[in-house]
Amino acid sequence: MEAGRSPAMRVQILAEADIAEIPCQYIQPPENRPVIVGDSNENIPAIDLFGLDGEHRKSIRKAIGEACREWGAFHVINHGVPTQLLDQMRSLSLCFFSDYPFQDKLKYACDPSSAASEGYGSKMLVDKDSVLDWRDYFDHHTLPLSRRNPSRWPHYPPNYREIVGKYSDEMKVLAQKLLGLISESLGLPSCCIEDAIGDFYQNITISYYPPCPRPELTLGLQSHSDMGVITLLIQDNVEGLQVFKDSQWVTVHPLSDAIVVILSDQTEIITNGKYKSAQHRAITNASRARLSVATFHDPAKTVKISPISELISKSCPPRYHEVNYADYVSSWYRKGPQGKRNIDALLINH
Numbered sequence: 001m002e003a004g005r006s007p008a009m010r011v012q013i014l015a016e017a018d019i020a021e022i023p024c025q026y027i028q029p030p031e032n033r034p035v036i037v038g039d040s041n042e043n044i045p046a047i048d049l050f051g052l053d054g055e056h057r058k059s060i061r062k063a064i065g066e067a068c069r070e071w072g073a074f075h076v077i078n079h080g081v082p083t084q085l086l087d088q089m090r091s092l093s094l095c096f097f098s099d100y101p102f103q104d105k106l107k108y109a110c111d112p113s114s115a116a117s118e119g120y121g122s123k124m125l126v127d128k129d130s131v132l133d134w135r136d137y138f139d140h141h142t143l144p145l146s147r148r149n150p151s152r153w154p155h156y157p158p159n160y161r162e163i164v165g166k167y168s169d170e171m172k173v174l175a176q177k178l179l180g181l182i183s184e185s186l187g188l189p190s191c192c193i194e195d196a197i198g199d200f201y202q203n204i205t206i207s208y209y210p211p212c213p214r215p216e217l218t219l220g221l222q223s224h225s226d227m228g229v230i231t232l233l234i235q236d237n238v239e240g241l242q243v244f245k246d247s248q249w250v251t252v253h254p255l256s257d258a259i260v261v262i263l264s265d266q267t268e269i270i271t272n273g274k275y276k277s278a279q280h281r282a283i284t285n286a287s288r289a290r291l292s293v294a295t296f297h298d299p300a301k302t303v304k305i306s307p308i309s310e311l312i313s314k315s316c317p318p319r320y321h322e323v324n325y326a327d328y329v330s331s332w333y334r335k336g337p338q339g340k341r342n343i344d345a346l347l348i349n350h
C-alpha cells in the first residue's frame, strides 16, 4: 500500500479507515518496538515554582539542578501560565484535528519537500526510507515576530490566532525563567545560557496521535532528543510520552495543568554535558487519540554553539565540538534522530 507515501496522506485518515493491518511503512524494526507494560508509579520529577522570586528560589534551583542531571525532563507546577490558556490551547488544537473536514485541513498543508515547514503535516523526516510515525501535526512559526504570520494558521475557532499568539508569548517568558534557574543551578549568573543563545526562535507543534490498531508495532514519534535549547510541552490526559532513563523507557503520567520541560541538545552542549538532553518518544494506543502541544525554543540558525567558558577548566575540558546551529539542524533532518546520535557525533574523545 502506497498510502503512507502520498504527500496528502495523513495518519488520521488511515486510522479512520478502520483497517485491521497497518501499512508496512509504519512498522518499526523489532528493536525499536515498544514493550507495553502495565501501570508503573514512576514519573519524571514535579517541581513547584511557587515562591520562585522569594524564599523558595534556593530550593527550587536545587531541585531543578537534580532533575536536569538525572532526567533532562521534569514537570513544573505553579509555573505562572494561566490554566485557562493551557485549556484554550488544548481545545483549539483538538478542534482542528477533530472538527475540520479533511479537505479543509489540507488547505493548511505544509510543504512536504522541506523540513520543518509551517502547517499541517505527517511525515517529519526527509529521508525516504525512514519508518513513518503514527502522528499528524500542525507546526506554527511563532518567534521572532518577523516569522509569525497568523494568516497561515487555522481561521477557526475565531480566537485561534489570538490564543496561539498569547500562548507563544507566555511560553517565551517561562522558557526564559527556566533557563535563568538552570544557569543559576550551575553556579552561573541567570543570563548565562540565554546570552549564549541570543534571541529565541520558537515553533509550536501540535501533535495528534490517532488510535492505532497495532500499538505494539508502531511509534507515535520515534526516539529522539529535541535539537534546540528547551521544549515546553502540554498534553491531554492520555499517556504516550516516554523518557529514556537508566536503560529503560519511563512513561510520563500526565499531571493536570502541569507543563513538561524537556532539555534539548544545545543545552547539553552549552553546559558541557553537565546536563543531558532527554531522549524521548511517543507510543500509541488502540483506543484513544492523544494530543500534545510542544513549544520549541531554538537559537537562530547563524548562532555558533559551544560549551560556555565558565564550565571549562583544565580538569574539565570541552566535551563537544563547536557547531553552527544551521549545520546541526540540517544534519538532524538528513540523518534522522535515532535516539541521540546527532549530539553524540559532536562528542570530543579525550
Ligand SMILES: O=C(O)CCC(=O)C(=O)O
Residues within 6 Å of the ligand: 205, 207, 221, 226, 233, 235, 240, 241, 280, 281, 282, 291, 292, 294
Ligand atoms: O507528543 C509528545 O508527547 C512528544 C512530542 C515531541 O517529543 C516532539 O514533538 O518533539
Ligand SMILES: [Fe+2]
Residues within 6 Å of the ligand: 224, 225, 226, 280
Ligand atoms: Fe521531542
